[in-house]
Amino acid sequence: MKRSNTENRRLPGLFQGYYWMHHYDQDKNLRDQYKDHPYYQDCIDFCSKWDQKSFDPNYKEKSLDYFIPMIEEIFSREPRSFV
Template sequence: MDDLPTAQFHTMSDGTQEDWDAIMTHMVPHARSGGARVLEHLRLLEGDCGGFAVDRLTHCLQTATRAHRDGRAEDYVVMALLHDIGDVLGAYNHPDIAAAILKPFVSEELHWIVQHHGIFQGYNFFHFLGLDRNMRDQFAAHEHAAATQEFIDKYDCPAFDPAYDTLPLSFFEPMVMRLFEKPRSSIYKKALAEA
C-alpha cells in the first residue's frame, strides 16, 4: 500500500476532499481486514494460563466450541470465542474491551452479554476475592440478564477443562472473517460501504 496516495494536511481541520479520498484508499482495505487482526490478537492468549488449568486461548476456544455444539448462531459463537480477548490489554476491564470490539458487528443482546459476562461470572468466584458475588443482582430485571446467565452457565463457566475435545482456532476463523466483513452499526458504515 506504499504506492497509495496520502493526505497532505498536518492538522485535520485543514483536510480537503482529496485528502479524505486518499485516506479512504487506505481505510477500506484496513477495515475489511479487521477479522484477521482480531484473530491475530486472539492468538496472543495462547500459552497464558494466568493460573487456570488451560491457557486463555483454550478457554475461549472451549467456550465457542460448547456454544457451537449447542447449535448457537454464528454471531453467538464468535461472541463466545472473543469474550475474553481483552485479557491481554485490560486486566481491570477485559469485558469492556471485548464488547467494544464486537459492538459494530453483533446484536444489542450479544453486546450486552459480552460486556456484562465478567460480573455474572463473578458469582462463581468474587467471594474468594473479598467481592460481592451477588453483584450481578443489580441487573436482575434487565432484559438480557437471563441470556447472560445462560452464557455463563452453559459455555463460559465449564470451559476450563484440559480434557475437553476443543475445536481448533482454524475451525472458527471463517466465522470471524464473515462477522467482521460488514458492521451492523457504525458511524463509518455508510462511508465504507460506498467506498
C-alpha cells in the same frame, strides 16, 4: 447476531464473577444489580452454559493441527458480497 448475544459481551464481568468472586471474599451475587436488565437471564445462561466452562483445567483441548482442515475449507470458499 442476536441482540442478547451482543449484550452478553457488553455487560460487566460481574456475571462471570459469580463463579469465582466468593473465593476472594467478594460477593458473587453482585450481578443481581442488573436483575431488571432485559438480558439479565440471557447473560446468566451464557455464563453458565459456555463462559465458565471454558476455564475447566481438566478440559482436553485439541491441537491447532486439528483445526487446519476447517480453516482451509473456510478460506478456500469464494467470498460473498454483502452489497
